[in-house]
Amino acid sequence: MTIAAIYAEFAAREARGVSPAYERLASAVTRDRELLALLAALPPAKRQPNLLFGVVRLLGGPVEDPAAFHDYVVANWPVIEAEMRTRATQTNEAGRCAVLLPVLTALPQPLALLEVGASAGLCLYPDRYTYRYGDHLVGSGDPVLACTATNMAPPIGLPQVVWRAGLDLNPLDVTDPVDLAWLDALIWPEHMHRRARLRAAAAVVATDPPLLVRGDLVDDLPALAAQAPPDATLVVFHSSVLYHVPTPRRVTFAEVVRGLPGHWIANEAPDVLPYDTLPMPPSEARHNVLALDETPLAWTRSHGQAIIWFA
Incomplete structure (x- = not known):
């Protein structure tokens, strides 16, 4: 499955009706060649939406507006990448x-x-x-x-x-x-x-x-x-x-x-x-x-x- 397909499935099957913000972000990533290229440099297990979005939230970045999210991720990618490589999704619900x-x-x-x-x-x-x-x-x-x-x-x-x-x-x-x-x-x-x-x-x-x-x-x-x-x-x-x-x-x-x-x-x-x-x-x-x-x-x-x- 391509990275774009992973984010599209996340938007449609997990975020829809549950998190409008994450549905918007995931849908936007599917069309964002720059972000897709950055994610492609990560190991497959580290490309998942919840990890990317969680790290951005941890660092205080914006997750409501896809354009602001794009700009933040591109500008801060070295820090975001380092966090994504060392962290794992550990949602303890x-x-x-x-x-x-x-x-x-x-x-x-x-x-x-x-x-x-x-x-x-x-x-x-x-x-x-x-x-x-x-x-x-x-x-x-x-x-x-x-x-x-x-x-x-x-x-x-x-x-x-x-x-x-x-x-x-x-x-x-x-x-x-x-x-x-x-x-x-x-x-x-x-x-x-x-x-x-x-x-x-x-x-x-x-x-x-x-x-x-x-x-x-x-x-x-x-x-x-x-x-x-x-x-x-x-x-x-x-x-x-x-x-x-x-x-x-x-x-x-x-x-x-x-x-x-x-x-x-x-x-x-x-x-x-x-x-x-x-x-x-x-x-x-x-x-x-x-x-x-x-x-x-x-x-x-x-x-x-x-x-x-x-x-």
């Missing part, structure tokens, strides 16, 4: 817990959670957040994670979590202002509710930090999983992570997870993991597939704002 909760509460309790691609570990606290599925409220306190649930009864309680750990190539620390600023920059411009949610979730995590290990999802997963208490149900999970991983490595990762005790929850784009059959997605917007132990259960939106059950 606590809202994704709302689509994980129905599966987590149905497993044998208590749980030992191990998140692959954990970033700062905000999704390791599904038992500490509050959820709103329509008029149905689960839990109390902040943040409140709103999710539209279709074809399913919403969960009636919270999971019991007795151990939580995360694995990431570059774990982030929510108590570090620099790390928190990067997580904030990755939130799309209009999403003030997500920005407030990040701060509220970070406050929860800061009071009881998880075990976050710097490591590889294949090489270091078994050793970390072995630290889970044996009297708890081990749950290895990940959301919007494996698309960063080359396909052969994904295959190896799946083999490793299958060899672990417990359960495997995947919440990834439909082309990331192989499934025998999937129903038609509910719309042209990008959806993830929520799966338990390689059985697909539901379509979900990337920020946890909706779950459409089909199992």
Whole structure:
């Protein structure tokens, strides 16, 4: 896929109806030969829209007007390029817990959670957040994670979590202002509710930090999983992570997870993991597939704002 096609797909399938600013920017990049040439000099994994837009936001650049964005990127490309080469998209959206909760509460309790691609570990606290599925409220306190649930009864309680750990190539620390600023920059411009949610979730995590290990999802997963208490149900999970991983490595990762005790929850784009059959997605917007132990259960939106059950 060409760089222009990547940005066109992002505009049409991810940003449309979700972030007008990013839809405008991505559409403009598809026609901007100068920016496309600059992006072409980066490794393929570093050309993605979320990374470019997040770095510009981190540096204080404009993301509302495509012309101003173009001028800023061209004028500041050496600094932007350096940041893009060293950083990775690590969107740590606590809202994704709302689509994980129905599966987590149905497993044998208590749980030992191990998140692959954990970033700062905000999704390791599904038992500490509050959820709103329509008029149905689960839990109390902040943040409140709103999710539209279709074809399913919403969960009636919270999971019991007795151990939580995360694995990431570059774990982030929510108590570090620099790390928190990067997580904030990755939130799309209009999403003030997500920005407030990040701060509220970070406050929860800061009071009881998880075990976050710097490591590889294949090489270091078994050793970390072995630290889970044996009297708890081990749950290895990940959301919007494996698309960063080359396909052969994904295959190896799946083999490793299958060899672990417990359960495997995947919440990834439909082309990331192989499934025998999937129903038609509910719309042209990008959806993830929520799966338990390689059985697909539901379509979900990337920020946890909706779950459409089909199992």
